[in-house]
Amino acid sequence: MIMQYDSSREFAEKMDSSDPLRGFRDRFYIPKNKDGKDVIYFAGNSLGLQPKTVRSYVEQELVDWEKMGVEGHMHAKHPWLPYHEFLTESTAALVGAQNEEVVNMNSLTVNLHLMLVSFYRPQKQRFKIILEANAFPSDHYAVQSHLRYHGFDPAGGLIEMKPREGEDVIRTEDILARIEAEGDSIALIMFAGVNYYTGQAFEMGKITEAAHAKGIVAGFDLAHAAGNLQLELHKWDVDFAVWCSYKYLNAGPGAIAGAYVNRRHLLDMTIPKFWGWWGQDKATRFLMHHDFQPIPTVESWQLSNPPILQLAALRASLDIFAEAKMENLRAKSELLTGYLEFLLESRSNITIISPKNKLERGCQLSLRAEKDGKQLHTRLNEAGVICDWREPDVIRAAPVPLYNTFTDVWQFVNML
Ligand SMILES: *Cc1c(COP(=O)(O)O)cnc(C)c1O
Numbered sequence: 311m312i313m314q315y316d317s318s319r320e321f322a323e324k325m326d327s328s329d330p331l332r333g334f335r336d337r338f339y340i341p342k343n344k345d346g347k348d349v350i351y352f353a354g355n356s357l358g359l360q361p362k363t364v365r366s367y368v369e370q371e372l373v374d375w376e377k378m379g380v381e382g383h384m385h386a387k388h389p390w391l392p393y394h395e396f397l398t399e400s401t402a403a404l405v406g407a408q409n410e411e412v413v414n415m416n417s418l419t420v421n422l423h424l425m426l427v428s429f430y431r432p433q434k435q436r437f438k439i440i441l442e443a444n445a446f447p448s449d450h451y452a453v454q455s456h457l458r459y460h461g462f463d464p465a466g467g468l469i470e471m472k473p474r475e476g477e478d479v480i481r482t483e484d485i486l487a488r489i490e491a492e493g494d495s496i497a498l499i500m501f502a503g504v505n506y507y508t509g510q511a512f513e514m515g516k517i518t519e520a521a522h523a524k525g526i527v528a529g530f531d532l533a534h535a536a537g538n539l540q541l542e543l544h545k546w547d548v549d550f551a552v553w554c555s556y557k558y559l560n561a562g563p564g565a566i567a568g569a570y571v572n573r574r575h576l577l578d579m580t581i582p583k584f585w586g587w588w589g590q591d592k593a594t595r596f597l598m599h600h601d602f603q604p605i606p607t608v609e610s611w612q613l614s615n616p617p618i619l620q621l622a623a624l625r626a627s628l629d630i631f632a633e634a635k636m637e638n639l640r641a642k643s644e645l646l647t648g649y650l651e652f653l654l655e656s657r658s659n660i661t662i663i664s665p666k667n668k669l670e671r672g673c674q675l676s677l678r679a680e681k682d683g684k685q686l687h688t689r690l691n692e693a694g695v696i697c698d699w700r701e702p703d704v705i706r707a708a709p710v711p712l713y714n715t716f717t718d719v720w721q722f723v724n725m726l
Pocket of ligand 1: 554
């Protein structure tokens, strides 16, 4: 369907009143500006808003802890021992995985390290890691540290993909050509699902296929993709993935993170893994012996018993995703971000550096503000817009389909 947008405010209001997901905005607390009105919150790519149900989900665990103490592990309304399992189905649906392939644990960078321990297994001739030159710093640090740990110099061990001269995003064909040309020296591909800076969504299926054809492991950091794109990790045959849950997944600052391992690897005992008691077979975990028998799912990567209050907050949020369904959210997201693009192009002279092709982007558009960009960002902020500024010259605006409206987008561009 080609949407005929128009730049009147009435159009935005009409889109909102016919939006089948419009009721979901009320499930979230929207921060207020200094006049007590809802802000225009376009920072869900940085920290998602709080679902109103989070408080009761967390409160339930506080009450059970208050009333039962240690017995809550077995007898809480939602017993703590298997608590993470209550999130498995909704997590799997969200990222297009099978149940045994996903778990919520730790934080994003920790999970990335755990996956690198298992899936970065360099050999003498095949040791390089390919990633985006402008990948998020934590991802760069993580892969550099693993190169060093294995005795390689990051200067020679990293292949950093850049856009072509004069372009802002990396062409898929260039990634595939690089894999084809240098594949024999590459041990691992570690790309983002969506680049945090440009908003580019990488074609994970194609990249994985090209990697596998060359015997390369393919892993993705889905920090900006989970809860944003419709993911099909299992179908794409991705080897591993990690993500955080405080951005599009709305589970709160420092929320517990997620991990995916393709089922093909789950029973492979030759894969190195760091062990902890929460990865131990559930039937024998409390026998407290020292013979590690891993759970036959991705749960065997768990180290510790998880933070229940964090899981409760995430469960509240995932229940909303399960109800709204990612395919519906994505359909609205394409319309909403397309509308932002339309208005920016017809009413401003700002350059959009995110891809034009909607299959290569999610919610976020990155706007290049060459002159006085930082000042522009500050003025938007004073006018009641929360979006973010990334050095050297980019304003990131992410209209989120769960709680943003077409009227938010209209007002944003009008102020701009
Ligand atoms: C947000 C983000 C992180 C943050 O890492 P934490 O371990 O959650 O602090 C890392 N990588 C990417 C790509 C991100 O977007």
